[in-house]
Amino acid sequence: MNTGVVVSVGGDAQLLFLREAVLQKAGFSVLSTAEVDTALSYFENGDCGALLMCYSMPLQARQRLAQGFRALCPRGCIIAITNAPQARPPVDADAFIYGIEGAEALIDIIRSHKEKAA
Numbered sequence: 001m002n003t004g005v006v007v008s009v010g011g012d013a014q015l016l017f018l019r020e021a022v023l024q025k026a027g028f029s030v031l032s033t034a035e036v037d038t039a040l041s042y043f044e045n046g047d048c049g050a051l052l053m054c055y056s057m058p059l060q061a062r063q064r065l066a067q068g069f070r071a072l073c074p075r076g077c078i079i080a081i082t083n084a085p086q087a088r089p090p091v092d093a094d095a096f097i098y099g100i101e102g103a104e105a106l107i108d109i110i111r112s113h114k115e116k117a118a
Helices: 013-025 036-044 059-072 103-117
Strands: 005-009 029-033 050-054 077-082 095-098
Touching: 005 013, 005 036, 013 029, 013 103, 029 036, 036 059, 050 059, 050 103, 059 077, 077 103, 095 103
Parallel strands: 005 029, 005 050, 050 077, 077 095
Antiparallel strands: none
């Protein structure tokens, strides 16, 4: 099981590319996809560090991702990226970050959750 991998899932290819580049520069191994089934195959392969899930995706897709990740990666964390302020994390996420908070905030939240899982 590769607990060091961040699986990034979202519908905007340009944002996925930018997030992947930023996270790789910070030292993370990243797998990015816009496809739920591809992400689920990553989890089945043991890529279970963190799921970075964009909340612009349809509700059903987010639910499938979260359920699959929880079933296959019980020690991993789900981090939701949202564009709208929320009082608390979405029910299927361990944490959330606003997209406008920037790269450092994203890196910090992933690192803090990885430390908790270690």
